[in-house]
Amino acid sequence: MPRVFTVLAVLIPVFSVLWVCRSFIPVFDVVASLPLSWPLAVHPDNENSQQAYDEGHSDDAGQRPLQASDFVDHHRPKQHGHVPVAAHTDSTKGQFTRKIVAVGDLHGDMPNALEVLQMAGVVDENGDWSGEVDFFVQTGDIIDRGDDTIKLYDWMDKLRDQASAVGGTVLSHLGNHEWMNVIGDWRYVHASEIKTFGSVSARQEMLSTGRIGRSWATNYTTTSRLPLHPALGPPNTDYDPASPFLADFPLSHAAISFVHGGLAPSYPDLTPFPSRINEISASLLHKLQHRTQPPPHPPYPYPGLPHDTTLAEQRLYGGDGPLWYRGWALDPEEKVCKEVDDVLKKTGTRRMVMGHTPDFQKIVSRCDGKIIIIDTGISHAYGGALSALSVTYTLTPNALNTLGEKIWTETEVVKALYLDREVILAQDEREVVGDFD
Numbered sequence: 001m002p003r004v005f006t007v008l009a010v011l012i013p014v015f016s017v018l019w020v021c022r023s024f025i026p027v028f029d030v031v032a033s034l035p036l037s038w039p040l041a042v043h044p045d046n047e048n049s050q051q052a053y054d055e056g057h058s059d060d061a062g063q064r065p066l067q068a069s070d071f072v073d074h075h076r077p078k079q080h081g082h083v084p085v086a087a088h089t090d091s092t093k094g095q096f097t098r099k100i101v102a103v104g105d106l107h108g109d110m111p112n113a114l115e116v117l118q119m120a121g122v123v124d125e126n127g128d129w130s131g132e133v134d135f136f137v138q139t140g141d142i143i144d145r146g147d148d149t150i151k152l153y154d155w156m157d158k159l160r161d162q163a164s165a166v167g168g169t170v171l172s173h174l175g176n177h178e179w180m181n182v183i184g185d186w187r188y189v190h191a192s193e194i195k196t197f198g199s200v201s202a203r204q205e206m207l208s209t210g211r212i213g214r215s216w217a218t219n220y221t222t223t224s225r226l227p228l229h230p231a232l233g234p235p236n237t238d239y240d241p242a243s244p245f246l247a248d249f250p251l252s253h254a255a256i257s258f259v260h261g262g263l264a265p266s267y268p269d270l271t272p273f274p275s276r277i278n279e280i281s282a283s284l285l286h287k288l289q290h291r292t293q294p295p296p297h298p299p300y301p302y303p304g305l306p307h308d309t310t311l312a313e314q315r316l317y318g319g320d321g322p323l324w325y326r327g328w329a330l331d332p333e334e335k336v337c338k339e340v341d342d343v344l345k346k347t348g349t350r351r352m353v354m355g356h357t358p359d360f361q362k363i364v365s366r367c368d369g370k371i372i373i374i375d376t377g378i379s380h381a382y383g384g385a386l387s388a389l390s391v392t393y394t395l396t397p398n399a400l401n402t403l404g405e406k407i408w409t410e411t412e413v414v415k416a417l418y419l420d421r422e423v424i425l426a427q428d429e430r431e432v433v434g435d436f437d
Contacts (some may be wrong), residue, residue: 040357041144041176043324044185044302093397094437098228100391101417102137102258104355105175107379108146108193110155112386116378120388120417127155129162135226135235136163139355139374140175140260144188145381147196153212160219171235172220174281175260175355176323181207182216182288184303186296204293213289222281223259223274223322225349228393228412231436238272239348246348250432254410256391257349261356262325265339269312273347277322284313329357329364329373337367344370351414351426353389360384362423363416369426372414390415390422395436405433 117123121132160170197203246252294303355375364373377384414426
């Protein structure tokens with residue numbers, strides 16, 4: 001036993017010094033930014049081989065439901081390094097501006113979610129819709145790993161109503177963890193979180209036919225196509241490559257796709273985008289929510305999908321489906337940059353934004369901003385960077401060409417926002433000709 005104390009007496013000071021000096025040692029940043037496999041949710045087909053059940057369950061005893069008072073004087077410093085830009089800034093006559101903020105996985109952490117949305121200008125000091133952005137997008141995985149499930153979903157619904165009342169929009173997505181829970185796969189659910197519902201059966205009811213489940217069915221989709229300009233229609237207007245209107249329309253791909261996992265090149269139901277994926281999703285969700293709820297796994301056996309699940313619904317929940325795919329985050333740069341343009345072309349978009357695969361230090365931009373992964377481990381379960389993605393789009397009139405047609409300057413500025421800084425990920429400018437008034 002004395003030897004143990006001797007070893008600890010040596011190791012503790014050494015690790016303390018390394019921790020204090022970590023910002024001066026580049027290798028720590030490199031290691032922290034490497035893709036991790038252990039903290040990631042594992043598809044149930046791979047559960048036995050990867051022993052995923054142990055993930056996240058080691059600290060249940062120390063968990064407690066978070067209270068509203070926890071929102072104040074949070075342990076992270078409030079060093080917000082930027083001032084939110086108001087939407088629809090008409091500094092130039094006839095200029096159109098659209099401001100979008102997107103946030104990745106929240107995993108049961110209301111205080112950190114509140115701090116991120118305040119930092120990004122989505123909500124005010126009271127947690128209410130600020131009116132400073134046009135669209136707020138959340139890419140799924142609000143549930144699991146933390147105790148604030150009910151608070152977060154209720155807050156999202158409140159923001160949705162507040163935004164709608166003043167012309168804003170909240171776009172919400174189902175992540176693989178929402179789907180896992182409605183299937184009955186509760187491997188990443190903490191016992192302390194179940195207590196906030198009252199019981200296992202009360203939680204099952206809430207997620208199926210109760211308040212949260214009804215919101216999932218009504219307000220959440222698996223993927224979205226968000227146009228940057230209203231000439232392309234409202235959010236989730238399908239891209240139709242055969243449309244004569246879009247054939248020569250200069251803004252045909254002026255849109256961004258949002259999804260939790262990723263739109264894999266091999267996935268067969270990409271088109272028409274996004275309605276095909278969302279129709280399959282709605283059908284499967286209805287079947288899951290309206291079946292007799294199976295006892296959750298663990299400790300009971302994995303219940304799987306309903307017996308009448310179609311092949312398309314199985315593929316939706318498969319490894320290359322939009323909920324679980326990680327290729328855009330983990331595959332080599334050369335491979336993803338070779339494949340991304342074809343997917344963007346099919347979906348009528350310029351960029352794809354997703355969560356699911358965390359980098360705990362930063363939002364990841366690949367292939368000149370065509371692929372953006374915004375999961376930075378916001379939840380205290382990970383202790384990652386508090387971050388949000390900002391996209392500011394402007395279309396500014398310039399002059400007429402020799403044919404009397406209007407010339408416009410189209411600008412997209414894509415930034416990663418953090419508590420103490422902001423980083424430009426892409427800044428694209430184009431000249432387009434047409435009538436977009």
